[in-house]
Amino acid sequence: MGNIFDNLGKKTVFKDKKPLDHRFLPENLPHRNEQIMQIAKYWSEALNNVTPSDVTLYGKTGTGKTAAAKFAKEQLNEAAKDKNVFVRVEYIRCTDYTTEYQVIAQLCQQLGRNVPHRGWTKGEIVNTFRDIFRQTSFGKKLILIVILDEIDILLEKDGDGILYTLTRTDNVSILSISNYVDFKKFIKPRVMSSLRDKEIVFPPYGADQLADILSERAELAFDEGVLEDDVIPLCSAMAAKEEGDARYALDLLRTAGEIAVDEDSDIVRGEYVRQAKDVIEHNKVTDIIRTLPSQQQRVLEAILILTQQNEEITSGKLYDTYKEVSKGDSVTYRRIFDFINELEMLGIISTNTISRGRGKGRTNIIKLQCDDKLLENTLYAI
Numbered sequence: 001m002g003n004i005f006d007n008l009g010k011k012t013v014f015k016d017k018k019p020l021d022h023r024f025l026p027e028n029l030p031h032r033n034e035q036i037m038q039i040a041k042y043w044s045e046a047l048n049n050v051t052p053s054d055v056t057l058y059g060k061t062g063t064g065k066t067a068a069a070k071f072a073k074e075q076l077n078e079a080a081k082d083k084n085v086f087v088r089v090e091y092i093r094c095t096d097y098t099t100e101y102q103v104i105a106q107l108c109q110q111l112g113r114n115v116p117h118r119g120w121t122k123g124e125i126v127n128t129f130r131d132i133f134r135q136t137s138f139g140k141k142l143i144l145i146v147i148l149d150e151i152d153i154l155l156e157k158d159g160d161g162i163l164y165t166l167t168r169t170d171n172v173s174i175l176s177i178s179n180y181v182d183f184k185k186f187i188k189p190r191v192m193s194s195l196r197d198k199e200i201v202f203p204p205y206g207a208d209q210l211a212d213i214l215s216e217r218a219e220l221a222f223d224e225g226v227l228e229d230d231v232i233p234l235c236s237a238m239a240a241k242e243e244g245d246a247r248y249a250l251d252l253l254r255t256a257g258e259i260a261v262d263e264d265s266d267i268v269r270g271e272y273v274r275q276a277k278d279v280i281e282h283n284k285v286t287d288i289i290r291t292l293p294s295q296q297q298r299v300l301e302a303i304l305i306l307t308q309q310n311e312e313i314t315s316g317k318l319y320d321t322y323k324e325v326s327k328g329d330s331v332t333y334r335r336i337f338d339f340i341n342e343l344e345m346l347g348i349i350s351t352n353t354i355s356r357g358r359g360k361g362r363t364n365i366i367k368l369q370c371d372d373k374l375l376e377n378t379l380y381a382i
């Protein structure tokens with residue numbers, strides 16, 4: 001018997017899988033030139049030694065916000081090298097640094113100040129951060145542009161203190177990235193007044209635009225001639241239906257390629273893209289369900305039982321079934337509404353309020369939005 005690794009990873013349709021990874025930053029971002037040039041226009045002030053306006057990027061998931069911001073960051077850092085200015089663009093993902101303290105500490109670190117990630121008071125950390133701007137390099141003061149990606153998470157968790165501190169530090173400009181147009185509801189007026197930001201919208205991609213994006217990536221990622229003609233159009237059309245999400249389009253393409261490898265096929269066929277859709281859906285739903293708190297899983301189990309009995313699911317009926325399922329260890333009726341909201345936000349169920357006719361009030365009808373067999377297999381495998 002040969003070595004068990006000998007025949008692994010030999011036959012493949014991929015030349016290089018990295019360009020299909022979410023984190024890959026392409027050299028070229030088709031159909032985002034307008035947005036990138038808008039960022040560049042505001043940021044170009046920094047090259048004249050003026051602190052740029054704050055900027056906010058909005059758009060649904062997978063519309064290229066992070067990619068565009070990182071692209072502009074690389075470009076500005078490069079342009080600044082040739083000029084006699086001291087500009088830095090620093091990227092912070094607020095899912096990794098979820099409090100004002102953590103963000104400021106991380107910025108200090110990225111700018112070469114060794115500070116502890118906890119333990120100091122907020123005042124101490126802010127003072128250290130501001131101190132960086134008192135020093136000069138070649139007679140120029142530092143201009144700092146901070147990219148706060150997924151800012152909604154930080155604002156929701158820790159309030160708007162981070163914006164208060166950054167907007168009140170001279171020479172700092174903020175570029176915030178948000179999925180939600182209404183994220184500013186988390187910002188109090190005293191901070192809003194100093195955040196005079198310019199807004200740039202990232203619309204969802206259409207199918208043709210997604211096809212252009214995928215073609216460029218496919219050229220880097222796949223061996224020549226392995227994609228059947230309908231593979232890219234199919235991925236693009238399917239992702240265009242999912243709100244123009246380029247990440248989903250890339251996932252479909254990569255997964256279709258992986259299926260080809262699994263099937264020992266030299267070419268990626270259109271049918272693999274359709275299979276890829278199920279694989280991705282499957283992984284997404286199972287990941288979500290597996291990580292839910294157990295009481296929420298019991299609520300889902302109750303919804304599953306009622307769905308399989310073809311019952312119309314009202315909140316009252318759901319609560320009764322849930323109590324049976326959880327066998328005495330149940331939460332209050334009130335809490336169930338929070339669970340229903342959360343499950344709806346995750347896209348696993350939908351709710352629809354209907355009117356029962358005059359005097360009979362309104363009722364919430366709950367519907368399962370994922371495959372019931374998939375839910376069953378996942379719930380009972382836990």
Ligand SMILES: Nc1ncnc2c1ncn2[C@@H]1O[C@H](COP(=O)(O)OP(=O)(O)OP(=O)(O)O)[C@@H](O)[C@H]1O
Pocket residue numbers: 021022023024025026028029030031032059060061062063064065066067068178179213246247250
């Ligand atoms: N115009 C484009 N050209 C090439 N690749 C793109 C383009 N737009 C997006 N992508 C790619 O699609 C993926 C998703 O894009 P990105 O992460 O920038 O989306 P996002 O708007 O930040 O989404 P989210 O709101 O979920 O964070 C990334 O791998 C990115 O490189």
Ligand SMILES: [Mg+2]
Pocket residue numbers: 065066067149
């Ligand atoms: Mg992003």
